[in-house]
Amino acid sequence: MATPIDFYFEFSSPYGYLASTQIEGLAAEFGRQVNWKPILLGPMFKTTGSAPLTEVPMKGEYSKRDFARSAMLHDIPYVQPHPFPIGTVSAARAVIYLQEHDSGKVADFIKRTYRAYFAEGKNISETGVVLAVADGLGIDARKLADGIGQDAIKQRLKQEIEAAMARGVFGSPFMFVDDEPFWGFDRFDHIRRWLERRGQERA
Amino acid sequence: MATPIDFYFEFSSPYGYLASTQIEGLAAEFGRQVNWKPILLGPMFKTTGSAPLTEVPMKGEYSKRDFARSAMLHDIPYVQPHPFPIGTVSAARAVIYLQEHDSGKVADFIKRTYRAYFAEGKNISETGVVLAVADGLGIDARKLADGIGQDAIKQRLKQEIEAAMARGVFGSPFMFVDDEPFWGFDRFDHIRRWLERRGQERA
Numbered sequence: 001m002a003t004p005i006d007f008y009f010e011f012s013s014p015y016g017y018l019a020s021t022q023i024e025g026l027a028a029e030f031g032r033q034v035n036w037k038p039i040l041l042g043p044m045f046k047t048t049g050s051a052p053l054t055e056v057p058m059k060g061e062y063s064k065r066d067f068a069r070s071a072m073l074h075d076i077p078y079v080q081p082h083p084f085p086i087g088t089v090s091a092a093r094a095v096i097y098l099q100e101h102d103s104g105k106v107a108d109f110i111k112r113t114y115r116a117y118f119a120e121g122k123n124i125s126e127t128g129v130v131l132a133v134a135d136g137l138g139i140d141a142r143k144l145a146d147g148i149g150q151d152a153i154k155q156r157l158k159q160e161i162e163a164a165m166a167r168g169v170f171g172s173p174f175m176f177v178d179d180e181p182f183w184g185f186d187r188f189d190h191i192r193r194w195l196e197r198r199g200q201e202r203a
Numbered sequence: 204m205a206t207p208i209d210f211y212f213e214f215s216s217p218y219g220y221l222a223s224t225q226i227e228g229l230a231a232e233f234g235r236q237v238n239w240k241p242i243l244l245g246p247m248f249k250t251t252g253s254a255p256l257t258e259v260p261m262k263g264e265y266s267k268r269d270f271a272r273s274a275m276l277h278d279i280p281y282v283q284p285h286p287f288p289i290g291t292v293s294a295a296r297a298v299i300y301l302q303e304h305d306s307g308k309v310a311d312f313i314k315r316t317y318r319a320y321f322a323e324g325k326n327i328s329e330t331g332v333v334l335a336v337a338d339g340l341g342i343d344a345r346k347l348a349d350g351i352g353q354d355a356i357k358q359r360l361k362q363e364i365e366a367a368m369a370r371g372v373f374g375s376p377f378m379f380v381d382d383e384p385f386w387g388f389d390r391f392d393h394i395r396r397w398l399e400r401r402g403q404e405r406a
Contacts, residue, residue, distance in 0.1 A: 048261050058251050058373040062384060073396040170261040181265060186389040193276040 004033040005191075006176040008164055009110075010041045011088035011124060013172035014067040014078075015185040017114040020173070021076050024107065026188055030195045032177075036099075036110055038092040039161050044170050052085045070185065077119040086117075086125035089157075090148055094130050096156045097147035098139070105139055112137060207236040208394075209379040211367055212313075213244045214291035214327060216375035217270040217281075218388040220317040224279050226378070227310065229391055233398045235380075239302075239313055241295040242364050247373050255288045273388065280322040289320075289328035292360075293351055297333050299359045300350035301342070311340055 005027045009016040027034050045051060053063040064080060071078030091113050098106050112133050116122040122129050127148065131141040147153055164174075168181055175182040175191060178198075182191050208230045212219035230237050248254060256266040267283060274281030294316050301309045315336050319325040325332050330351065334344040350356055367377075371384055378385040378394060381401075385394050 044261075048259055050259075056251055056253075058247075058368075058371060062371060062373070062386060065384070066386070066390075069393065069397070073393055073400075165261075168261060168265060170265070181268070183265060183269070184389070186387070186392075187269075189389075189392060190272065190276055194272070197276075 002030065002032050003178055004035040006035045006037055008037040008039050008169050008172065008174040010039055010172040011091045011113060011117065012085040013041065014118065015070070016172040017118040018067075018070055018074065018076055018078075019185040019188070020111055020114050022074070022185075022188065023173070023175070026191060029192070030199070034107065036095065036106055037160065037164065038095040038110075038157070039164050039169065039172065039174075040089060040092060040157075041172055043161055044165060047165065048170050050170075054084065077115070079119055079121060081117055081121065081123075083123070083125075086123065088125060090127040091124050091130050093148045093153050093157050094134065094144055096160070097144060097150075097153050098134075101143070101147065102139055105134075105137055108137055109134060109139065205233065205235050206381060207238040209238045209240055211240040211242050211372050211375065211377040213242055213375040214294045214316060214320065215288040216244065217321065218273070219375040220321040221270075221273055221277065221279055221281075222376040222388040222391070223314055223317050225277070225388075225391065226376075229394060232395070233402070237310070239298065239309055240363065240367065241298040241313075241360070242367050242372065242375065242377075243292060243295060243360075244375055246364055247368060250368065251373050253373075257287065280318070282322055282324060284320055284324065284326075286326070286328075289326065291328060293330040294327050294333050296351045296356050296360050297337065297347055299363070300347060300353075300356050301337075303356075304346070304350065305342055308337075308340055308342055312337060312342065315340060 005023065007019070007023050009020060023034050054060045056063075068078055068080060095106060095110060098109055113124055113130060116129065116133055117124040124130055124133075127145070131145055134144050135141040167176070171183050173185060175187070177191055177195065180194065208226065210222070210226050212223060226237050257263045259266075271281055271283060297316075298309060298313060301312055316327055316333060319332065319336055320327040327333055327336075330348070334348055337347050338344040370379070374386050376388060378390070380394055380398065383397065
């Protein structure tokens with residue numbers, strides 16, 4: 001069985017959202033699963049000296065256009081959210097909690113939460129919005145609310161982010177395929193070409 | 204006749220090099236020409252607060268891997284040059300000069316100069332190397348050497364860079380298709396999809 005594709009993502013990342021709608025399909029083309037890895041970009045931007053794209057002079061205007069165009073050209077629903085960017089620590093912690101307690105719901109929770117922010121105008125920085133998404137999927141929202149507040153969950157997310165940075169992750173989405181790193185939704189084409197070549201080498 | 208694709212590029216840009224090998228083919232698919240626009244990233248990086256990719260913590264290591272992998276996956280010869288990045292003002296001025304005095308040689312000069320740096324290990328920051336590339340194409344190297352030093356040519360390049368920035372250009376390669384901006388070699392797929400959709404809308 002081929003190893004899963006590690007998919008690192010920040011919930012406030014437009015390209016992370018776009019990628020979240022396609023990563024399972026891409027992985028499945030090559031008989032792979034997806035290993036969902038929530039991160040927060042804040043600590044990473046401190047290390048690389050980066051800022052949210054939309055706040056960079058010149059790049060900011062272009063980026064907003066590129067978010068919407070990328071979505072349009074891939075037929076993915078997208079409405080530029082306001083406020084943007086936002087803090088997403090509750091949503092990220094919720095994923096960590098679900099991975100430990102309700103793992104069958106993880107992928108759907110991630111995709112629905114992303115869609116709530118980037119297609120439905122809901123502010124997922126609010127814990128109540130995150131819980132409502134979970135509730136809609138039949139997840140016990142009271143247990144999840146409790147879980148998000150647990151120190152163990154907070155620590156786990158922190159450790160995951162540190163481990164991601166130690167591995168070289170500095171953006172979202174960020175994928176590893178057999179330890180080969182790929183940064184960005186625009187690298188899906190590379191992942192496909194790279195996996196095709198590996199398949200040919202082995203054949 | 205459809206308008207040409209404006210192709211802005213810096214000679215020290217790996218993705219600019221990769222794109223230079225494919226832009227004419229992409230344009231031709233849609234019955235378009237290429238309008239080659241040399242720029243220097245230095246003044247643009249000052250505005251956006253950017254630095255050469257390879258000098259950014261974490262991104263630097265990844266970027267070098269991505270340069271080589273992008274080339275490999277598109278079957279383009281690539282050898283990471285040293286020194287890198289370099290100053291490319293002589294090469295950029297040479298393009299401006301040729302556009303005015305030997306316009307039939309412009310495209311070949313650009314592609315050969317890029318290849319000299321990114322595939323053949325030649326340091327194109329040296330004017331002598333630039334002139335040797337030109338000489339190999341049957342360009343009068345003495346006239347070109349004189350042209351590179353002319354104040355009018357220096358001013359033209361400066362004006363071109365200012366005009367590019369006024370238009371929103373902040374990186375390399377940077378393309379405009381009918382005033383729609385596309386940044387990066389990894390947006391060739393977007394250009395193709397975008398032009399296909401325009402074609403369908405008009406049909």
